Amino acid sequence: MSELLAALSDPALGLRGKLQAGADLSKITWFRTGGPADLMFQPADEADLAAFLAALPAVVPLTVVGIGSNLLIRDGGIGGVVLRLPAKGFGEVEAIGEGRIRAGAAASDKRVAAVALEAGLGGFHFLHGIPGSVGGAIRMNGGANGVETADRLVEARALDRQGRVHVLTKSEMGFSYRHADAPEDLIFVSAIFEGPESPRDEIRRAMDEVQHHRETVQPVREKTGGSTFKNPPGTSAWKEVDRAGCRGLRIGGAEMSALHCNFMLNVGEATGHDLELLGETVRERVYATSGILLEWEIKRLGRFAEGAEVRPFSP
Missing domain, CATH: 3.30.465.10 (Uridine Diphospho-n-acetylenolpyruvylglucosamine Reductase; domain 3)
Incomplete structure (x- = not known):
């Protein structure tokens, strides 16, 4: 990564964006968890992004992240380059x-x-x-x-x-x-x-109704990633989570919201491991209760910390 950083920092490339080694990704996710990026690049505009991509070796992994609202980054961070498009320019x-x-x-x-x-x-x-x-x-x-x-x-x-x-x-x-x-x-x-x-x-009026519904039934002021699981055919994810007795279920600093149990929360100092383990535990219990295999809606990215891997539930 040091060699790649030096190569991409070459003034001859003319890159105008921000290139950072070891960027703390917990600062950009709404869960406020996650390890560092090997490198993170925030381009100045589309032309700057095109120049960066043309210079980036094809063998280097590239991960694109947004504002981090529906994202769980694992504790070992993300290898290669993390690309984040800033509001200024995009x-x-x-x-x-x-x-x-x-x-x-x-x-x-x-x-x-x-x-x-x-x-x-x-x-x-x-x-x-x-x-x-x-x-x-x-x-x-x-x-x-x-x-x-x-x-x-x-x-x-x-x-x-x-x-x-x-x-x-x-x-x-x-x-x-x-x-x-x-x-x-x-x-x-x-x-x-x-x-x-x-x-x-x-x-x-339609926007006000959306806002009222969201503030009434969702934990919008908590550290959350939004809807954790996709709705299965013919039912709602929250109903199946509730039937399985997982409303308020907690592992470490991670908890399924008591207000809306398809929302996973960081209620303390949750790690990425806490959150992902909670999600997989819920998937296992829902399957045992209803035979429904919930699919994650939250995107999980990156490496597990050493000795802290979470095995995905499989029937």
């Missing part, structure tokens, strides 16, 4: 006419909803309640309140590992529930969305 949101909005990948979902309100475009209220960024919403087909990113997306712009530009239409994204089939090595940098014209008072 966070702009603007209405561009014809019922469309262009948003950078680092823009918050909430900001997109606010710009849609200003432009009088309906159908974006669901983003008001998702504590994530546009890049994550595209990659995971983020959704809430019966609406998904796929319902609003027109096209997504991305760079590949060589820094080349790709533009994918909605059909090319291969969207399904909380998933997109787009190649894993694509790094989304922006997207265009569209929605129907709608009275602003109706849009505001």
Whole structure:
């Protein structure tokens, strides 16, 4: 990594972004856990990112992270390079006419909803309640309140590992529930969305309902990663967690919320190990109770600390 750091720091490359060795990743996740990155790069803009990718050897692992709201980083940290797109350079949101909005990948979902309100475009209220960024919403087909990113997306712009530009239409994204089939090595940098014209008072009312629901039934002021598990067909994840007696279940500093038991919390000084072990314990108990194998919605990345591996539950 020291050799790679020196090579990427060469002034001849002309990189303008921030390159940091041993970056503390616990500071960027909402769980406030996780080990360091070998290297972390935050590009200045798309051109800077393209130059960095062209210079990065293909054998070096590259992990893209967003604002860390739906992310569990393991205690051993992340090897290779962690790429994080900053709001400055990738966070702009603007209405561009014809019922469309262009948003950078680092823009918050909430900001997109606010710009849609200003432009009088309906159908974006669901983003008001998702504590994530546009890049994550595209990659995971983020959704809430019966609406998904796929319902609003027109096209997504991305760079590949060589820094080349790709533009994918909605059909090319291969969207399904909380998933997109787009190649894993694509790094989304922006997207265009569209929605129907709608009275602003109706849009505001829908956004207020989303906000009220979220503040009433979700532990929004806790250190959490949002929904822990995807909803299985025909039921809700929280119902199955509750039936299995896991509401309030605690391991170390990690706890399944008593308010909304599909939310996992860091209620003290939880480690990544505590959180992942709690999740796998819940998966095992739910399967024993109902025969349903819950799928993680939270992304788990990185290396386990030595001697602290968590084995995924398998029936």
